Amino acid sequence: AQSVTQLDSQVPVFEEAPVELRCNYSSSVSVYLFWYVQYPNQGLQLLLKYLSGSTLVESINGFEAEFNKSQTSFHLRKPSVHISDTAEYFCAVSEMGGTYKYIFGTGTRLKVLA
Amino acid sequence: DTGVSQNPRHKITKRGQNVTFRCDPISEHNRLYWYRQTLGQGPEFLTYFQNEAQLEKSRLLSDRFSAERPKGSFSTLEIQRTEQGDSAMYLCASSWGTGGGSPLHFGNGTRLTVT
Numbered sequence: 638a639q640s641v642t643q644l645d646s647q648v649p650v651f652e653e654a655p656v657e658l659r660c661n662y663s664s665s666v667s668v669y670l671f672w673y674v675q676y677p678n679q680g681l682q683l684l685l686k687y688l689s690g691s692t693l694v695e696s697i698n699g700f701e702a703e704f705n706k707s708q709t710s711f712h713l714r715k716p717s718v719h720i721s722d723t724a725e726y727f728c729a730v731s732e733m734g735g736t737y738k739y740i741f742g743t744g745t746r747l748k749v750l751a
Numbered sequence: 752d753t754g755v756s757q758n759p760r761h762k763i764t765k766r767g768q769n770v771t772f773r774c775d776p777i778s779e780h781n782r783l784y785w786y787r788q789t790l791g792q793g794p795e796f797l798t799y800f801q802n803e804a805q806l807e808k809s810r811l812l813s814d815r816f817s818a819e820r821p822k823g824s825f826s827t828l829e830i831q832r833t834e835q836g837d838s839a840m841y842l843c844a845s846s847w848g849t850g851g852g853s854p855l856h857f858g859n860g861t862r863l864t865v866t
Contacts, residue, residue, distance in 0.1 A: 669851055671854060680859040680860065681794070681857040682857070683855070683856075686854055688852045727794070733851055733852075735851075737782060737799065737806075737851055737853075739784070741786075742793050744792070
């Protein structure tokens with residue numbers, strides 16, 4: 638069965654600094670990978686996804702994530718964060734060719750400091 | 752696209768009572784999911800439907816929980832004989848797909864408090 642590990646429960650970072658949120662997954666088959674963001678008092682929204690092809694995927698607001706099959710990772714990065722990026726970020730995995738179930742990590746709370 | 756709608760937004764109930772939540776997915780979406788989220792945790796998978804068929808149910812799900820999706824449209828999640836441990840945010844999500852990899856669209860959730 639697939640699983641997702643987000644080792645960092647909280648990440649404080651100063652505005653305009655770079656950030657990396659880590660995600661590792663476990664699965665016996667190939668997977669689809671996702672990052673979701675949850676802003677305070679809002680529902681989860683898709684940030685970006687990896688389905689196939691290029692291992693580097695980007696979002697419209699400057700985040701990117703790179704799929705690394707050998708390390709079973711899908712870390713999320715942003716070169717320069719804004720106060721508005723303060724939110725909780727969840728990594729999720731779904732197995733190819735299996736059921737269409739999505740498993741989420743425990744989340745990383747990103748707090749951007751002025 | 753009016754988004755995924757969940758009702759009620761909040762529910763406070765006494766231990767031992769039954770509660771029912773409703774989810775209206777995005778209209779053309781064939782898959783519907785229920786998750787539970789507690790403070791400081793990620794969404795925990797409960798069950799999902801493809802059209803009206805319930806294809807998978809979490810082994811962690813007590814038999815006090817039941818979900819339906821009649822006619823493949825809206826869905827209801829019922830919890831019987833509620834316990835304090837059932838207090839959580841219950842999330843519904845939907846997607847369209849014939850294969851895998853379709854992103855989930857989430858509602859804003861129903862917050863259940865069991866006193």
